[in-house]
Amino acid sequence: MRRHLLEVADLDRADATLVLDTTAQIEQALAGREVKKLPTLRGRTVVNLFFEDSTRTRISFELAAKRLSADVINFSAKGSSVSKGESLKDTALTLEAMGADGIVVRHPASGAPHRLAQWVQGSVVNAGDGTHEHPTQALLDAYTIRQRLGRLDGVRVAIVGDVLHSRVARSNVGLLTTLGAEVTLVAPPTLLPVGVESWPVAVSYDLDAVLPKADVVMMLRVQAERMNASFFPSAREYSRRYGLDGRRMAALTDDAIVMHPGPMNRGMEIAAEVADSPRSTIVAQVGNGVSVRMAVLYLLLGGAPE
Amino acid sequence: MTMSSELPAPPVPPLLSAEDVARVVDRVAHQLIEKAASHLGDLVLVGIPTRGAPLARRLAARIEAFSGTPVDVGTVDITLYRDDLRLRGVRALEDTRLPESGIDGRLVVLVDDVLFSGRSVRAALDALRDLGRPRAVQLAVLVDRGHRELPIRADYVGKNVPTSRTQKVEVHLAEIDGLDEVLLTGGEA
Numbered sequence: 001m002r003r004h005l006l007e008v009a010d011l012d013r014a015d016a017t018l019v020l021d022t023t024a025q026i027e028q029a030l031a032g033r034e035v036k037k038l039p040t041l042r043g044r045t046v047v048n049l050f051f052e053d054s055t056r057t058r059i060s061f062e063l064a065a066k067r068l069s070a071d072v073i074n075f076s077a078k079g080s081s082v083s084k085g086e087s088l089k090d091t092a093l094t095l096e097a098m099g100a101d102g103i104v105v106r107h108p109a110s111g112a113p114h115r116l117a118q119w120v121q122g123s124v125v126n127a128g129d130g131t132h133e134h135p136t137q138a139l140l141d142a143y144t145i146r147q148r149l150g151r152l153d154g155v156r157v158a159i160v161g162d163v164l165h166s167r168v169a170r171s172n173v174g175l176l177t178t179l180g181a182e183v184t185l186v187a188p189p190t191l192l193p194v195g196v197e198s199w200p201v202a203v204s205y206d207l208d209a210v211l212p213k214a215d216v217v218m219m220l221r222v223q224a225e226r227m228n229a230s231f232f233p234s235a236r237e238y239s240r241r242y243g244l245d246g247r248r249m250a251a252l253t254d255d256a257i258v259m260h261p262g263p264m265n266r267g268m269e270i271a272a273e274v275a276d277s278p279r280s281t282i283v284a285q286v287g288n289g290v291s292v293r294m295a296v297l298y299l300l301l302g303g304a305p306e
Numbered sequence: 307m308t309m310s311s312e313l314p315a316p317p318v319p320p321l322l323s324a325e326d327v328a329r330v331v332d333r334v335a336h337q338l339i340e341k342a343a344s345h346l347g348d349l350v351l352v353g354i355p356t357r358g359a360p361l362a363r364r365l366a367a368r369i370e371a372f373s374g375t376p377v378d379v380g381t382v383d384i385t386l387y388r389d390d391l392r393l394r395g396v397r398a399l400e401d402t403r404l405p406e407s408g409i410d411g412r413l414v415v416l417v418d419d420v421l422f423s424g425r426s427v428r429a430a431l432d433a434l435r436d437l438g439r440p441r442a443v444q445l446a447v448l449v450d451r452g453h454r455e456l457p458i459r460a461d462y463v464g465k466n467v468p469t470s471r472t473q474k475v476e477v478h479l480a481e482i483d484g485l486d487e488v489l490l491t492g493g494e495a
Binding site for chain 2: 001018021022025026028029033035037038039040068298299302303304
């Protein structure tokens with residue numbers, strides 16, 4: 001493993017498998033225990049540096065670090081000296097001077113974690129940067145697929161929706177193909193990134209044609225905050241063509257699962273009856289997120305500094 | 307006095323052969339039966355991975371063969387409890403599995419292949435504390451090679467072996483290494 005986790009390209013197949021196996025072992029070690037805490041990172045400090053709103057990812061990282069007995073400092077841009085105009089670099093150097101062993105960073109600018117990694121000694125974990133990557137989300141999705149289907153090699157995954165703005169999609173394409181899955185992107189042409197034809201994926205504009213051949217359907221959130229141009233005519237039309245409702249779910253094979261990284265727009269990209277169905281892994285994904293992040297923090301911070 | 311030479315070292319006779327290992331496991335199984343006597347159902351054998359795990363399973367099988375009573379077996383991975391994580395690189399984790407009925411109020415016997423510094427046992431004790439509250443915890447090892455760094459001793463010892471710190475005790479078990487034997491290699495005796 002490298003010192004940082006900035007993008008899924010930092011993980012080759014062996015590393016990614018190590019993270020997933022470590023996750024499984026941690027879950028097993030903590031299963032059914034009253035004291036869900038391990039002493040592994042005692043005395044280490046993890047800083048959650050969040051320049052963008054987030055509930056589940058920040059809480060998930062916080063819980064993961066606390067379950068490994070690390071000291072956790074939460075830093076959000078609101079109400080900090082960032083709102084007084086402090087730069088990312090000065091913030092980083094301040095945290096460095098306080099002795100942070102690990103920095104978990106979310107930032108609206110793509111590439112911010114890479115810059116940060118050049119300025120600090122500790123390990124940097126990308127918790128989402130702009131429209132670039134969100135590697136721990138892809139790891140927890142891969143873990144969830146392996147848990148439900150028992151394998152990743154040859155699994156057919158359809159990623160549906162706003163691929164253009166989605167760091168979740170970008171990270172999942174990279175990681176899932178590294179692990180041997182076959183990925184199909186399904187989106188209106190306006191929501192596919194330029195250069196998608198060079199990605200190791202198939203592309204389709206027709207959800208109904210893809211669903212019967214998918215083992216996994218991963219719905220992406222329609223990001224209202226990034227809909228600053230006319231990417232589609234209306235929410236109703238988007239929902240009709242690319243939303244997953246009960247009728248479409250009936251076209252899936254018996255074992256197929258439905259995933260969503262959250263937060264969901266119920267009734268928009270995913271119908272409530274789908275989100276609450278037994279096929280849905282949405283709640284399991286949240287639970288697995290904590291274990292996956294524990295594995296990542298252990299593998300990055302647990303050993304001897306190089 | 308040993309002379310260093312360029313010649314390949316002559317083959318070392320094993321400290322314990324396959325037959326010796328089987329005999330030692332049988333003896334420790336008998337000792338456990340004697341000690342736990344009336345309440346064998348209370349006993350849980352917990353192996354410390356890697357090689358403590360198959361040893362615990364073998365002990366349980368022998369106890370069942372001798373006494374007719376099945377014994378619960380588990381494993382507890384101690385990697386996340388080690389005090390030397392910062393001195394070494396991260397390692398892959400191994401299985402932690404405890405019997406369904408848990409360890410609360412029971413006699414837990416930790417099983418490991420070699421007792422050396424005692425630090426693995428301390429880590430295992432820390433892990434057990436998070437997993438439940440046994441009535442008592444004891445320790446069974448295949449080889450006790452001395453050089454303790456902590457006030458820890460074994461209750462059941464397969465073989466006591468005086469060693470120097472520079473020597474290595476290598477335990478091979480059929481389940482993992484294809485054959486049973488214990489070797490003492492390297493250093494000056």
